[in-house]
Amino acid sequence: MEENEIKELLQIYMEEEMKRIPSMDTAAGQHEFSPRFRRRIRKLMWSEKYFGRKIYTGYLVRRAAVVIIVILSILTVTEVSARIFGFHPWKYIADFDEEAKMDQRDYLAPEEKVYSANDLRKVTREFPGYVPQGFVLGKDEADNYGIFLEWHDAEGASISYHRLEISSSMSILTDGEYDQKETISIAGYEGDYCVKGKQSWVQWDDVTYFHRMDAANMESTAEELIRMAESLYEK
Amino acid sequence: MVLALIALVDLPEERGKAEGLYKKYNDLMYTTAYKILKNREDAEDAVFHAWEKIICHMDKLSDIDCPAAKSFVIIVTERTAIDLYRKRRRRREVEVPIAECESSPYFITKDQRLEEVEFFDIFRSLAKKYSEVMILYYINQFTAREIAELLGLSEAAVLQRLHRGRRRLRREMETYGRK
Numbered sequence: 001m002e003e004n005e006i007k008e009l010l011q012i013y014m015e016e017e018m019k020r021i022p023s024m025d026t027a028a029g030q031h032e033f034s035p036r037f038r039r040r041i042r043k044l045m046w047s048e049k050y051f052g053r054k055i056y057t058g059y060l061v062r063r064a065a066v067v068i069i070v071i072l073s074i075l076t077v078t079e080v081s082a083r084i085f086g087f088h089p090w091k092y093i094a095d096f097d098e099e100a101k102m103d104q105r106d107y108l109a110p111e112e113k114v115y116s117a118n119d120l121r122k123v124t125r126e127f128p129g130y131v132p133q134g135f136v137l138g139k140d141e142a143d144n145y146g147i148f149l150e151w152h153d154a155e156g157a158s159i160s161y162h163r164l165e166i167s168s169s170m171s172i173l174t175d176g177e178y179d180q181k182e183t184i185s186i187a188g189y190e191g192d193y194c195v196k197g198k199q200s201w202v203q204w205d206d207v208t209y210f211h212r213m214d215a216a217n218m219e220s221t222a223e224e225l226i227r228m229a230e231s232l233y234e235k
Numbered sequence: 236m237v238l239a240l241i242a243l244v245d246l247p248e249e250r251g252k253a254e255g256l257y258k259k260y261n262d263l264m265y266t267t268a269y270k271i272l273k274n275r276e277d278a279e280d281a282v283f284h285a286w287e288k289i290i291c292h293m294d295k296l297s298d299i300d301c302p303a304a305k306s307f308v309i310i311v312t313e314r315t316a317i318d319l320y321r322k323r324r325r326r327r328e329v330e331v332p333i334a335e336c337e338s339s340p341y342f343i344t345k346d347q348r349l350e351e352v353e354f355f356d357i358f359r360s361l362a363k364k365y366s367e368v369m370i371l372y373y374i375n376q377f378t379a380r381e382i383a384e385l386l387g388l389s390e391a392a393v394l395q396r397l398h399r400g401r402r403r404l405r406r407e408m409e410t411y412g413r414k
Contacts, residue, residue, distance in 0.1 A: 006404060007373040013358045014374055018302035021263070021309070031265060037279040041257070041286065048253040048290050055290050 101176040105210065107166045121187045121233050122207055128161065129231035132224050135159060146209070157217040159228070164210045172210055174203060184226060186211075187233040193222050202229055253290050256299050256308070263305075264312040271316040277323060281316040288315065288385055295375050303374045310367045314386045357407040365400030368393055 033041075047058025082088035126147065131137075135151035139160075142148070146164040164172065180195040184202060191204025191211075200221040203212040213229055215221040261282065268281040288311050296304050358366065371377045371385070379397065383390040 003373075006369075006401065010358070010369060010373050013355050014306055014370060015302040016355070018305045021305065031262075031269075031275070033265075034276070034279055037283060040283050044283070044286055044290065045253055045257065053291050053293055055287060 102173040103176040105172045105174065105205070107170040107172075107205070107210070108168065121189075123163075123209060123232050124234065125232050128228040129234045130227050132159070132218075132228075155217070157215070159216075159218070159225075160214045161228070162212045162214075165208060166205065166210055174212070182222075184222075186226065186229045191229075193225070195221075200225065202226060204229070252293055252296065252299065253286070256289065256293075256296075256304070257286070259299060260305065260308045264308060267309055267312045268316040271313065272320055277319060278316070281319045282312065284319065285312040285315040292377070292381065292385055295377060295381075306370050307375050310371060311385060313363075314367065318387055357404065360407070361400060361403060365396050365403065368396040369400045369404075372397055 043059075043062065044055060047055040047062065051058035051061070078088060078090050082091070127137075127149065131151055132153075134153040134155075135157075136153070137149065138152050138158075139148065139150035146162065148160070148162050150158060150160040152158045164170075175194075175196065178194040178196040182193045184191050184193045184204075186202065186204045187206070189204045189206045191202055193202050194200065199214065199216050200218070201212060201214040202222075202225045203210070205211070211229065211232070213225050215225055218224070264282045264285055265278055268278040268285070269275070272278045272281060285308075289308060296307065298304060361369075367386070368382055371382045372379070377385065379390050379393045382388070383393045386393070388396075
């Protein structure tokens with residue numbers, strides 16, 4: 001039996017049999033296809049319409065388009081939010097991450113450190129000898145490691161002073177994000193004066209302590225803070 | 236990149252065929268799949284996957300109304316349903332005799348006119364696993380590799396089934412000729 005003969009007979013038989021099977025099955029006509037099936041078929045037909053037999057290329061393009069649309073939507077929403085509401089979500093997220101930046105100060109114990117002549121001045125007062133006019137002491141806390149003092153004025157401005165005793169291998173993390181930073185001198189010790197929005201602070205180390213003075217909602221703080229800091233060394 | 240993408244896309248005349256096929260055969264495909272899977276969701280899944288396969292090989296279909304197109308659609312759906320059944324057998328409550336289904340004749344319709352043609356009985360007695368491969372090979376003009384891809388078989392298995400199907404057919408035909 002030749003190949004052609006097989007093909008011919010198979011063709012005749014198959015055609016006859018196929019005529020017996022209705023294309024539109026009446027039993028299936030009663031079946032309501034699920035929304036999931038219809039959704040998938042719609043996607044498939046879309047792919048076939050534009051990509052022919054390469055439906056998987058169609059799927060890929062469709063997915064890529066969805067990703068691009070999502071990214072563009074996020075960018076648009078971000079821009080609209082920034083222009084209309086003044087809130088830029090992306091910048092906020094980036095800033096939030098940047099705010100995590102900290103300055104780390106590592107210390108040797110006082111007995112391990114070699115001092116210069118300038119290092120000889122020591123804090124003589126627990127409280128600053130000078131406090132700007134109108135400020136009243138609100139908090140006065142102390143423990144074995146240091147002290148914390150806070151003053152307020154009637155207009156809502158505040159000043160705080162934080163002092164920590166330096167010990168061996170001590171590390172102190174301070175805010176590493178600021179608008180302005182200057183190097184200053186407090187009683188011969190080198191320190192920093194930093195400004196961040198409505199906050200400003202001075203911080204320095206001497207022989208024994210790490211000091212930090214913060215001012216909030218004050219104007220011309222540098223001079224006042226330095227003067228307060230210097231007053232700690234007055235006899 | 237765009238040129239590469241354009242090169243991947245079929246010509247306009249080759250596109251859009253699926254919708255006509257869908258309208259004509261989707262219900263038939265569902266019934267075919269349901270008969271095997273006995274579950275609506277699974278039958279829909281099988282129909283969907285069968286559509287994916289059909290569309291990928293649609294270049295072989297010149298006319299969607301011809302019997303060859305219909306047999307192609309039925310064969311692919313049935314095979315997809317059987318494969319799906321095997322994959323999901325573990326969570327199946329009703330045991331469907333798939334082995335029996337596979338070894339049964341491909342065409343099960345009964346028609347007095349066809350009964351009278353004796354050699355049709357020979358084809359009818361041929362197991363489905365042989366006849367589906369033979370139809371795709373001889374009628375739909377698929378290569379062994381394409382049939383393997385379509386039915387989820389190895390190329391060697393397709394060639395083996397073709398060989399065995401031909402042998403059985405020849406043997407039966409010889410017997411029929413002697414009568």
